Amino acid sequence: MEIMHKLASHLKTRLVELNRAKQQGRKIVGYTPGGYLPEELILASGAIPICLIRGGDHSVVELTGAYLCRWIDTFCRAQIGYAVSGDDPYYSIVDLLAIPITDNHIRAISDITDHSTDIEVFPFGVPHMKEESTFSYYLHGITRLKAKLEALTGTEITKPKLREAISLCNRERELFREISLMRKSGPVPISSRDFVALNHASFLADKEVMVEILESLYKELKGRIALPDGHPRILLTGSTLAMGDSRVLDLIDEAGGEVVIEEFAEGIRPYWENVNPDGDLMKALAECYFMQRVPPAWFRPGNERRDFLIKLAKDFNVDGVIWYQLMYRESYKTESYYFPDKLKRDTGLRMLTVESDYDPSEMGPLRTRIETFIETIRGKRHG
Amino acid sequence: MANYYDELLKICGFEDGEIKKEKLRIDKTFERLELGPEDMKTAEEWVRQNHDVELAGVRKLLRAWLKELLDMVLAKDEGKKIIYYGFPTIQGPGMAIKAAAPEELYVACPDVVLCHTLGQIFNKLTPVLEAGEENGLPPGHGLCTLQTIRVGGLAKGIIPVPDLVTGSSYYCDMGSKTDELLHEKYGHRAVYVDGSMDSRWGEYPEYLPQRVEFLGGQLNKLFEAVREVVGVEVTSAAWDKAMSISRHLFHSIGQLTQLAMADPMPISSVEVGLALQLSAGSTGKAITEGPEAIDILCQEVKQRIDRGIGVVEKGAPRVIDFAASFSDPSITHMMENAGLAVAATLLSAPPPKSIQPTTYTTPGEIRAEREMQSGIYHSSFGFAQRFVDAVKDLGLDGVIWGYQYNCRPMAEASHLIKEWVAESAGVPVLSLEMDIYDSRSYSAAALRTRVEAFAETLRVRKAVAKV
Numbered sequence: 001m002e003i004m005h006k007l008a009s010h011l012k013t014r015l016v017e018l019n020r021a022k023q024q025g026r027k028i029v030g031y032t033p034g035g036y037l038p039e040e041l042i043l044a045s046g047a048i049p050i051c052l053i054r055g056g057d058h059s060v061v062e063l064t065g066a067y068l069c070r071w072i073d074t075f076c077r078a079q080i081g082y083a084v085s086g087d088d089p090y091y092s093i094v095d096l097l098a099i100p101i102t103d104n105h106i107r108a109i110s111d112i113t114d115h116s117t118d119i120e121v122f123p124f125g126v127p128h129m130k131e132e133s134t135f136s137y138y139l140h141g142i143t144r145l146k147a148k149l150e151a152l153t154g155t156e157i158t159k160p161k162l163r164e165a166i167s168l169c170n171r172e173r174e175l176f177r178e179i180s181l182m183r184k185s186g187p188v189p190i191s192s193r194d195f196v197a198l199n200h201a202s203f204l205a206d207k208e209v210m211v212e213i214l215e216s217l218y219k220e221l222k223g224r225i226a227l228p229d230g231h232p233r234i235l236l237t238g239s240t241l242a243m244g245d246s247r248v249l250d251l252i253d254e255a256g257g258e259v260v261i262e263e264f265a266e267g268i269r270p271y272w273e274n275v276n277p278d279g280d281l282m283k284a285l286a287e288c289y290f291m292q293r294v295p296p297a298w299f300r301p302g303n304e305r306r307d308f309l310i311k312l313a314k315d316f317n318v319d320g321v322i323w324y325q326l327m328y329r330e331s332y333k334t335e336s337y338y339f340p341d342k343l344k345r346d347t348g349l350r351m352l353t354v355e356s357d358y359d360p361s362e363m364g365p366l367r368t369r370i371e372t373f374i375e376t377i378r379g380k381r382h383g
Numbered sequence: 384m385a386n387y388y389d390e391l392l393k394i395c396g397f398e399d400g401e402i403k404k405e406k407l408r409i410d411k412t413f414e415r416l417e418l419g420p421e422d423m424k425t426a427e428e429w430v431r432q433n434h435d436v437e438l439a440g441v442r443k444l445l446r447a448w449l450k451e452l453l454d455m456v457l458a459k460d461e462g463k464k465i466i467y468y469g470f471p472t473i474q475g476p477g478m479a480i481k482a483a484a485p486e487e488l489y490v491a492c493p494d495v496v497l498c499h500t501l502g503q504i505f506n507k508l509t510p511v512l513e514a515g516e517e518n519g520l521p522p523g524h525g526l527c528t529l530q531t532i533r534v535g536g537l538a539k540g541i542i543p544v545p546d547l548v549t550g551s552s553y554y555c556d557m558g559s560k561t562d563e564l565l566h567e568k569y570g571h572r573a574v575y576v577d578g579s580m581d582s583r584w585g586e587y588p589e590y591l592p593q594r595v596e597f598l599g600g601q602l603n604k605l606f607e608a609v610r611e612v613v614g615v616e617v618t619s620a621a622w623d624k625a626m627s628i629s630r631h632l633f634h635s636i637g638q639l640t641q642l643a644m645a646d647p648m649p650i651s652s653v654e655v656g657l658a659l660q661l662s663a664g665s666t667g668k669a670i671t672e673g674p675e676a677i678d679i680l681c682q683e684v685k686q687r688i689d690r691g692i693g694v695v696e697k698g699a700p701r702v703i704d705f706a707a708s709f710s711d712p713s714i715t716h717m718m719e720n721a722g723l724a725v726a727a728t729l730l731s732a733p734p735p736k737s738i739q740p741t742t743y744t745t746p747g748e749i750r751a752e753r754e755m756q757s758g759i760y761h762s763s764f765g766f767a768q769r770f771v772d773a774v775k776d777l778g779l780d781g782v783i784w785g786y787q788y789n790c791r792p793m794a795e796a797s798h799l800i801k802e803w804v805a806e807s808a809g810v811p812v813l814s815l816e817m818d819i820y821d822s823r824s825y826s827a828a829a830l831r832t833r834v835e836a837f838a839e840t841l842r843v844r845k846a847v848a849k850v
Contacts, residue, residue: 066798067798068794068795068796068797068798068799069786069788069794069798069816071525071788071789071791071794072791072794101579101581103556103791104580104791104792104794104795105795107580107581107763107792107795108794108795108796110583110584111584111762111763111764111795111796111799112795112796114583114584115584115585115799115803116799121583123581123582123583124581125580125594126579127577127578127597128552128556128559129552129575129577133596133597133600133601134577134597136593136597137579137593137597140591140593141581298560300550300552300559300560300562300563300573300575300577301566301573301575302563327524327525328524328525330524330525330526330527330557330560330791331556331560333524333526334519334520334526334557334560334561334563334564335563335564337519337520337521337564338519338564338567338568
């Protein structure tokens, strides 16, 4: 697709653009993924948001041995590795690192970056339940972030500026949603690898360029007639799908499976809901980013997400679920024990759980397990 | 006729009449725990080896733990409504719930009870851990072993299914997820007391008032759930009553930890841990039998001090550890045998005094404010600072930072805490990856070499300082 080339070319020069913008006085605000940071606030302050979403590289994880023990999630250790390396282009460019604290793994990024690097860190809490008091706490957190961004940039985040940013981000979410929904049934017009690549790109790209690209792609896909392929349809879910961590997607692809829908706490932008552009905009942001967002496994209880996965499995007519978690993320590990029963009960589907520490030596066992799973689904279909 | 458990129970402070009176309950409990005559022989040896049973106070503490075990295992049979809380926990709510209806409720942290009984007395925790691993928390993934004990205890039918559980969602993720796993399996209600440790490194003792309001509101919510589920109203009066009756316990514990600071150290940290953790694991026997046992122990320890008796030699380097092993006393003894006086643990070190009179009015908020001030639930930095303060206040020679590897709040700052404490307290810090609940991989033998080298460093340092 031509449009994917355009995107690749934009990303290729993105760092140069960011450096130029920084030299011209614009602030760059980095943030950790998870879907709890309203980019609208950063955009409305005149700063540039970049989500620190890269992972998949074991050598970066190895750098963290001097900073913490191994029992912390692989992706989070990778972020610490990038931060402490001192030469990572993205971590080096940020003027502020905003960290929505979702669990103790993300807290490790905050504490170690704060203590061991010169990067200024701004943590704020994301509670683990949806209640009036937790909503208030989250709202208070993003209100503090708003004040911090205003102080950093010297720009007041006015209502019109915020509404404009909301409108842009809403359009991006809408387009992701529309494109994703094209995969609901029948032939799939866009591969999961491309859809995930778009998602990852949206964390780093200029927002307006990204929306333009998504608009063009949406039009192109609407006119495209995809041919039926008969590949087993897979729901891919888990804790984190980082930019650069493509092994599971590749292996599913090589085994002849087709991922038709992805659900991840980190790495896939939550695109199912939009921010209400009317009324109290800060409350509207908190509503969308905290209350309406399907929460990750570190919410307690995690029923909402598990029900959502069942719904996705049915709506996207999938043949099986692959649960991809990173090592030591205990919330996902614990859920992976009891979710398969619910899945089986409610949909009759089977689930494969795979785990990674970004270690290249995992490839062999991963390949075998994924191939066997896809083969079993095929056998079931034909049997 | 003699029972196969008489000898062990006598070592643990039971009297003949009491054993006779409790026989049916003991038989039923031991049957459920699969404890037979062979296990008693192992336990007798284990207790004699690892506990200072020549002290009546220690025997009474072991007795209190065993009686707590009986109460826990039989709680359902005896018609009690059951509420479990998690560890670590904010002190107070559990006691207040129990105080509201002491005869109707059983309120405890069951995994802590199993550690101090099946672990410390019977040395037979492994089957429970294995059952936990087979029922949802497999090994090799760094999952909390305290939670594994809870899962295993329920799977084996040792721990009765509760009516309500409440987890420390303000501190860790694992407890809450385990509560969810168990809810899926057994259907009981779980109340999550949430919070957010979102302070920056270095921010303690400052904190946002919103954190107090949030956590305080969550603690108050717990009482509402108790009313709904078990029909017990936790009033301010119940709260006051709990505080009043637990004051004696905490006063006694405070006195014991003070006495343990004498030189030579008159009592092992193992026994101080037995006393201290009664308040973390139990709201029943901790209150009814704990204070008396600790008071007796204090008297005995005073006599030892007067006579110059110590469990390590006079002048031994004095260290603070994070916590004595909950389940395996041989680990702390290994440290003491290496010549270290484990004079305090982070859990026994006196918390900082309240800065000013509180302006909060609800029990939850008052408690939450206190926890923010005390550091451990504030942030990893607050946690680290507690070590620093303890070293300075108690004049200690070193720190054993025995972090619980599968506890994420500790693992996330495993290296930062070592670095910060060493820098700020100015004493050597030994970082030891440990498991205070399950010593299958982190046994005394596995840790000995590093501890011995550390002890030698501290001895040399002390000697040089004298010159």
